[in-house]
Amino acid sequence: MMREQIAPTKSNLLKTKERLEIAKEGYDLLEQKREILVAELMRKVELVKILERDLDKRVETAYPCLKRMLVVVGRERANKLAEDITYRYETREKQIVSAGMKIPSLEARIPAIDLKYPPENSFAECDETVIEFLELLKICAELAAIRTVVWRLAREVKRTQRRVNALDKMVIPAASETKTYIESVLEEKERDFFFASKLLKKKGVSNIFK
Numbered sequence: 001m002m003r004e005q006i007a008p009t010k011s012n013l014l015k016t017k018e019r020l021e022i023a024k025e026g027y028d029l030l031e032q033k034r035e036i037l038v039a040e041l042m043r044k045v046e047l048v049k050i051l052e053r054d055l056d057k058r059v060e061t062a063y064p065c066l067k068r069m070l071v072v073v074g075r076e077r078a079n080k081l082a083e084d085i086t087y088r089y090e091t092r093e094k095q096i097v098s099a100g101m102k103i104p105s106l107e108a109r110i111p112a113i114d115l116k117y118p119p120e121n122s123f124a125e126c127d128e129t130v131i132e133f134l135e136l137l138k139i140c141a142e143l144a145a146i147r148t149v150v151w152r153l154a155r156e157v158k159r160t161q162r163r164v165n166a167l168d169k170m171v172i173p174a175a176s177e178t179k180t181y182i183e184s185v186l187e188e189k190e191r192d193f194f195f196a197s198k199l200l201k202k203k204g205v206s207n208i209f210k
Contacts, residue, residue: 072123
């Protein structure tokens with residue numbers, strides 16, 4: 001590790017000690033932040049896994065339901081029933097607090113389950129299919145929102161880890177080496193000054209007795 005290229009003076013020693021202390025405190029704080037972020041990330045990842053399992057289960061029921069409906073009603077009639085039916089949903093970005101940070105996330109407003117076709121054209125298979133796919137859409141929206149948070153947290157973990165590594169591998173070692181170097185130079189100067197003073201004092205005493 002290369003030390004800082006600064007003059008070995010007392011003022012620079014004080015500045016280096018201050019930088020080293022700040023760097024160590026920063027390292028401790030960032031390490032704590034990293035641990036909190038990782039813990040929160042793991043919690044969100046587990047939630048993603050749960051939602052993915054729910055999604056798989058819903059897909060396993062929704063698409064067979066759709067196939068049954070098409071067999072019973074017929075594709076042409078099903079298309080005709082669907083022509084005038086519209087379900088509106090909205091998505092927007094929102095801020096959530098996770099691991100003590102405000103993180104952009106996604107919010108989807110899924111429409112309530114509402115069977116909009118006339119009762120005389122109603123089939124149990126149609127009702128079941130609508131319910132299944134609205135539930136499927138709800139899970140997809142929840143999963144998208146959590147995945148957005150996971151991606152943001154993972155990016156913040158990576159950024160924090162880089163800063164921790166920089167302090168641990170570069171900033172702190174460089175400041176420590178600079179501090180050690182300046183202290184050794186100043187100690188050497190003090191020894192030289194001490195011996196020079198003793199020598200001058202000895203010579204002064206000798207001159208008195210000449």
